[in-house]
Amino acid sequence: MTPKPLLVRLWRRTIIDESTECWLWQGFCDKGHGYIRWNRWKAIGVHVASATIFMGHEPMENPKVQINHRPECPNKHCWNPKHLYIGNSYMNMLDKTIAQRQNYPIKQEWKEIEGIAKRRS
Numbered sequence: 001m002t003p004k005p006l007l008v009r010l011w012r013r014t015i016i017d018e019s020t021e022c023w024l025w026q027g028f029c030d031k032g033h034g035y036i037r038w039n040r041w042k043a044i045g046v047h048v049a050s051a052t053i054f055m056g057h058e059p060m061e062n063p064k065v066q067i068n069h070r071p072e073c074p075n076k077h078c079w080n081p082k083h084l085y086i087g088n089s090y091m092n093m094l095d096k097t098i099a100q101r102q103n104y105p106i107k108q109e110w111k112e113i114e115g116i117a118k119r120r121s
């Protein structure tokens with residue numbers, strides 16, 4: 001299957017969210033991710049399909065490569081290539097770790113404030 005019909009099939013079932021510039025897949029979704037038929041036997045994520053069209057990603061040749069959504073994109077079924085990057089599961093995990101760490105100092109501060117308040121009372 002060549003990329004062009006894939007792109008046509010993607011656009012046929014997509015609406016654009018103008019506030020986020022997300023390209024939102026209206027076809028089959030599972031656990032938030034959108035899926036499109038790749039060949040007779042296999043479906044792939046619409047974000048993966050997008051990467052094959054716009055980033056030259058070859059999902060069958062590079063199974064370890066993972067297409068990730070940028071942290072600022074709120075929609076897992078979005079396939080706007082500007083909202084995606086080529087990474088791997090390790091980088092995805094790292095993103096989540098950074099997001100958790102950002103919460104950490106605030107929680108720590110609160111614990112200290114609570115501790116001081118307890119000592120004073």
Ligand SMILES: [Zn+2]
Pocket residue numbers: 020021022023073074075078079080083
């Ligand atoms: Zn998006």
